[in-house]
Amino acid sequence: MSFQVYKPCNQTQNKEEYICTNKQCLAEHKKQLHCYPCLTKLHRDKKQKISHLDDFMEMSQIMIKVQQKKDQRTLFLNQIQQKAIDFQKEKVQYIQKYPFHAIEYLEEVVLKVENEISKFLNYLGCQQQMMNKVQFYNQENHNVIFDLFHSNENQYVSNVQQKLYDLFTNVNKFLQQKDLNVYETLLNQKKKFQVLEEKVQALEKPFSLFKLIKYFSAILLVIIFSNLFWQQTNQNTNILFKDEQKLIESIKLTVQEQMSLLQLDTKNQIDEMKQKWFEELIKEIEYLKLFNQKLKIDIMELQKSLKDQNQAQILINRNQKIQIEILEQQFQNQTNLITSLEMKFENYTNQENQNQFQEQKGYNNRENKDQLIVIEGQDQKVDIKLEKALKEMKQFVIEKIEINRNYYNAQLELLGRIHTDFPIILLTGFQLQYFNDFTVQFTMNKIKDIKEQVSHQAIICLGGIDMKKQDRFVLMACDYAFEVFQETVNVKKARKSRSGDQLYWYLVKNYSIGFSPNEIIDLRQTDNQDVHDKKRFSHLLDHPNGGGRRIGDQLTLAYSPDHSFAIYAIE
Ligand SMILES: [Zn+2]
Ligand SMILES: [Zn+2]
Structure with a gap:
């Protein structure tokens, strides 16, 4: 300054x-x-x-x-x-x-x-x-x-x-007004091409045909007219006639010239249109290429974010595969065992028969027959037993495979999501882990029990049931046990599930266990956030008076005997 x-x-x-x-x-x-x-x-x-x-x-x-x-x-x-x-x-x-x-x-x-x-x-x-x-x-x-x-x-x-x-x-x-918005332009492109195409078609067909007819009729008229003229004047000199013919010839020539010019012109127009059309197409293709590049980047980012989840998934699938392989191996071993048992038994009975045959000489026929019947009876019994064991073994393997299939289906259809009005019958292969109405206290110890019962990769479905309609969950969410039963501390924020974008869990000691479709919660014992939200479930933990108290937009269900808390699991 x-x-x-x-x-x-x-x-x-x-x-x-x-x-x-x-x-x-x-x-x-x-x-x-x-x-x-x-x-x-x-x-x-x-x-x-x-x-x-x-x-x-x-x-x-x-x-x-x-x-x-x-x-x-x-x-x-x-x-x-x-x-x-x-x-x-x-x-x-x-x-x-x-x-x-x-x-x-x-x-x-x-x-x-x-x-x-x-x-x-x-x-x-x-x-x-x-x-x-x-x-x-x-x-x-x-x-x-x-x-x-x-x-x-x-x-x-x-x-x-x-x-x-x-x-x-x-x-x-x-x-935007000047048509410089890419998205809208791309949308308009198709329409423009259609119009262009129509124009080209019109040039190629009806337009030229129409002109041709027009010029042909012109020639025709000239000829008729000249004939008429000639007829009228043929009494006159030949010179006139010759002039007339010359005139007609020249008119014919002019018309022909014009015709070919017109054809050339039309052809040029068509070529020009085609060229223009082609250029516009090339431009669009180039632009689409650019868009594809952007899409590629988007997809790569998406893949990156999914990578962790995928890896977890792959691990689980691999475990399942190994489990199935072990089962199959067991099944094979059992079958081998049974086959060798059968063979041993066969050898044994053959030996017996041979012994019998050798000793037959010493016994009378009747005795022999009786003994044979007894042995045959024993043989049949053993056969039945073996058959039964084999059947049971097969059944066991089939069931195990079925359970795995159910687990896989649960992964596909239930995992990482919140479900409303969900029929329990659809939880194929699931086993009930907990079911009590809201008068019953739900404790951390109970959670510990369930965690010991199931592996941490088990899929858990939990939620609230209206006792008037016991066959279905009013509200339920499904996730891996390690997601559901992970303790949290924040009473304002829930923890995002790795299985889904619209599922958040919380398990806060002395407050509650539950889920919500977004991160924000408001635990005053149970979740009070957004009273109209139908996708929030909140159940009291270690509360001396019992359980409850939120299923969706019903927030006053504390200690209610008419509502229940249920937990299902599949391995
Ligand atoms: Zn002053
Ligand atoms: Zn002064």
Whole structure:
């Protein structure tokens, strides 16, 4: 800031470097700067009371404050200017590379956009210029200085930002009006091509056919007319006739020339259309390629985020596979065992028979027959036993496979989701782990029990049941045991399930266990967040009076004998 010279006061010889910053005084007085005694005198009323005393300030102090604001504003205005310039660059590039319009058209659009933005840049420039004028205090920049001094900078910043935002909106709207919105243009492309195609077809077929007919009839008319003329005049000289023939010939030639010209013209038009059509198609293909690239990136990001989940899934599937393989191996072993048993038994009975046969000589026939019958009976019994064992073994394996299938289906259809009005019969292969009405206390110990009963990869479905309709869950959610029974501490936030995007669990000691479709919860014992939300379930934990109390939008079900808490599991 330049050096400011303060005049000495005529009366006191003190420097005139004080001013009253009260807004009313600033607006009224002509002479603003005074020495301190004079300024006090001016503010003294008849009762000797001095007003505005707190507003008296040394001019140099004011200028320091003003300079601070100036610096801040300059910085801010520079940032806004940069944003506008960046925006301009981005938009101009976008327009110039836009493939669906003629270059002249695009240039016109660019010009208008640049105009609009430079208007805003001018406005910023004016703001800056006005501030730059303020180097020291004088009558001329009195207003600028005190506007700055009294200004609310937050207000100023938000005003300018609003202007920038309006500019962005206006330009984008303008581009949309000028058909420079990619998505809409792409939509319109198909229609345009259809119209083009129709035009080409029209040129190729009915248009040229119509013209041909027209010219043929012209020739025909000329011939008829000339014949008529000839008939009428054939009594006259031959010369006339010859002239007539020449005329007809020349007309014929002209028509033929015109015909071929027309055909050429039509052909050119068709070629031109085809060329144009082809070019537009190429442009669209290029644009679609760009979009595909963007899609690829989206897909890659999606894959990245799914990777963890997939890996978990793969692990589980691998475990299942191994389990099935073990079962199959067991089954095979059992079968082998049974086969070898059968063989041993066969050998044994053969031996027996042989022994019998050798000893037969010593016994009479009757005895032999009796003994044979007994042995045959024993043989049959053993056969039945073996058969039964084999059947049981098969049944066991089939059941195990069935359970695995059910588990797999549960993974596909139930996992990571919240279900309403869900029939329990659809929980194929699930086993009941807990079922009690809300009069019964649900405890951490019970959770510990269930966790010991099932593996942490078991799928758990839990929720609330209305006892009037015991065959279905009013509200239920399914997830792996390790997700469901993971302890949390935050009473305002639930933990996101890795199995689904709209499932969040919480298990807070001395509060409750439950789920919600988003992160925000409000545990006052149980969840009170969004009383209308039908997808929130919350059940008291270790509460001395019992369980409950929220199933969806019913929040007053504490200790209710008419509602139940159920937990199912499948391994
Ligand atoms: Zn005053
Ligand atoms: Zn004075």
